[in-house]
Each structure stands twice: as structure tokens, then as C-alpha cells.
Amino acid sequence: MNRKLIAFDIDGTLINDNHELLPETKEAIKKMQEAGHMVMCATGRSYPIAKSVLDEAGIKHYILSNGAVAFVDDKQVYSNPLNEEALEKLVQVSDQRDIDIVFNGLMETKLRNEEFQEETKIAMESFGQKLPEIELDFHKRAAVYQVVALLKEEKMDAYEGNFPEFRFVRWHENGVDVLPENGSKAETLKEVAEQFGFKQEDIIAFGDGNNDMEMLAYAGVGIAMENGREELKAVSDFVTLSNNEGGIYHGLKEFGLV
Incomplete structure (x- = not known):
């Protein structure tokens, strides 16, 4: 079997x-790593929120903030921060x-x-996780790779049509991720694959949510969790069991x- 690049979303996918x-x-991840496959997480989480899962799973390759940044062997290999001028406007509107x-x-x-x-x-x-620490003007001292905006659908008119630099992906009834217009897990996975010599047909991706749609459609094999959205299942090659029922192991075994 060719060496594979295998990417897992975290919430609703890798964890129950x-x-x-x-x-x-955990046993499946270990076996794949021992077999020489490249095992990654591809998550909407930032590093502080993803770290405990990465550490427990023993995964050192990861795409964070829905594709805005990527690490291989814990070293950064890709970066796509938010546009600073548009971000300041978003802060003011918010x-x-x-x-x-x-x-x-x-x-x-x-x-x-x-x-x-x-x-x-x-x-x-x-x-x-607990709520993050408060820092009002963090965006003025450091690059921001993703904003999580906490709002229900009825307030989306504040953003829609006003920020061509950004994409807005809903992940919770109270929250959307704000991404670079050209950013997604799929685009960053493609970058990593090209850097490390993987063909598209040798990429396998697991996910359950809206932010996994492009990734599962792009991968050589896209595997949706049974608990995932129906729209996601429609673009996938296989639907495995739910995240509570051993869906990762079942999909890998298939x-x-x-």
C-alpha cells in the first residue's frame, strides 16, 4: 500500500x-504511524484548544484554525493570517x-x-475548555489567523456583504469562524500534500461539519461520520459509524x- 496522508477533524470526529x-x-493512530503513514489533525481549533487532544493522540502534524496555519513535526510549514485592515473593521463592527x-x-x-x-x-x-483569557487588543500585537465570532444567525447581517476578504463558516448556533477568503482545511491540506510528496488519491480525510466539506470533497477518499451533516455525507465517498461508536476505527478498517 502507498504511504497515505490521513487527516482527522477533531470535534465530532476524532473525539466523542x-x-x-x-x-x-488511539490504537489505530499508533498502528498507522508505525506503518509509515502521515497522520494529521485538521481542525477549526487553535493550538491552545487543540493541544490536549494532539498530545493524547500522539499527533505531531496538524492544520489549525480551519487551515490558516499548518505544522509538521511541530514546525510551522504554512501560514495564511487574516487581512489586518479588514480585521480592524471587523473588530469595530463587532x-x-x-x-x-x-x-x-x-x-x-x-x-x-x-x-x-x-x-x-x-x-x-x-x-x-474554559473561556480564553481576555485581551482586548490582541490583534494589534500579533498576527490573527482566525476569529471566532459569537452570534446567532439573525445578527449575520452585520458581516454579510461587508467583508470580501473573509469567509464565514458556522460551527455552532451561537458561533461562526472568520477565515481568509481563500482559506480552508482543503487548501492547506493540498499545500501540505504537495510539500511532502503525497498525490491527491493518497489522501484520506475524516470529518463531520460544514468546515470539513471542501476537505472531504478534495481528498482521494472522504469519509463522513454518521453524526455528520447530510450535506457533508453527499460529497463523501463513505459514511462510517458515529464518533461515539468507533467511527474512526471502522472507517480505517474499511x-x-x-
Whole structure:
């Protein structure tokens, strides 16, 4: 079998609904690494929020912030930060409309709002993590790779049509990810594959959400979780079991990787 590049989303995919790695998932990752395959995470999480999962899984290759940055062997190999001028405008609009925002830097995640809404706490704690530390002007001292804007659909008029530099991808009823217009997990996975000599047909990707759509469509084999969105399943090559039922192991076994 050719050496494969295997990419896993984290939430709703690699971990179960209790934010845990199943034992068979950890064993499968270990077997694939020992067989010489390149095992990555491709997540919307920033590094501080992804680190505990990466460490437990023993994964040293990862795409963070929905493709804005990538690391191989814990070394940065790709970068696509948000446009600074458009970001400042987004911050101002968010303040005017009482929209809480979180800045994802390279290695830091900061909340802009000292007085935050209950919806913000609900959305951010859905990762199984505490709210980030507060730093109002983090974007003025460091590059920002992704913004998490905490708002319901009815407030999206604040952004829609006003920011051609950005893409807005909803991941929670209270939250959207703000990405570079040309950014996605798929684009960054393609960059990593080209840098490290993988053909498209040798890429396998697992996911469950809106931000996995392009990645699963691009991969040689796109595998959707049973708990994933129906739109995602429609562009996938295979639908495995849910994240609570050993879906990672089941999908890998189906394609002879474990």
C-alpha cells in the first residue's frame, strides 16, 4: 500500500461527545504511524484548544484554525493570517453590534470582551475548555489567523456583504469562524500534500461539519461520520459509524489501514 496522508477533524470526529479519544482510535493512530503513514489533525481549533487532544493522540502534524496555519513535526510549514485592515473593521463592527469575538493567534487564543454574553460561554465551552483569557487588543500585537465570532444567525447581517476578504463558516448556533477568503482545511491540506510528496488519491480525510466539506470533497477518499451533516455525507465517498461508536476505527478498517 502507498504511504497515505490521513487527516482527522477533531470535534465530532476524532473525539466523542464527551471530548474523549476512544481506545480503539488511539490504537489505530499508533498502528498507522508505525506503518509509515502521515497522520494529521485538521481542525477549526487553535493550538491552545487543540493541544490536549494532539498530545493524547500522539499527533505531531496538524492544520489549525480551519487551515490558516499548518505544522509538521511541530514546525510551522504554512501560514495564511487574516487581512489586518479588514480585521480592524471587523473588530469595530463587532463592537458596534455587541458581538463577542475570540482571536486565534499562532499559539495564543484571546477573548476580546470583558463583559461577554451567556451564548459566548455556551459556544466556547462546547469544546470542553474554559473561556480564553481576555485581551482586548490582541490583534494589534500579533498576527490573527482566525476569529471566532459569537452570534446567532439573525445578527449575520452585520458581516454579510461587508467583508470580501473573509469567509464565514458556522460551527455552532451561537458561533461562526472568520477565515481568509481563500482559506480552508482543503487548501492547506493540498499545500501540505504537495510539500511532502503525497498525490491527491493518497489522501484520506475524516470529518463531520460544514468546515470539513471542501476537505472531504478534495481528498482521494472522504469519509463522513454518521453524526455528520447530510450535506457533508453527499460529497463523501463513505459514511462510517458515529464518533461515539468507533467511527474512526471502522472507517480505517474499511479501507485496509488497520
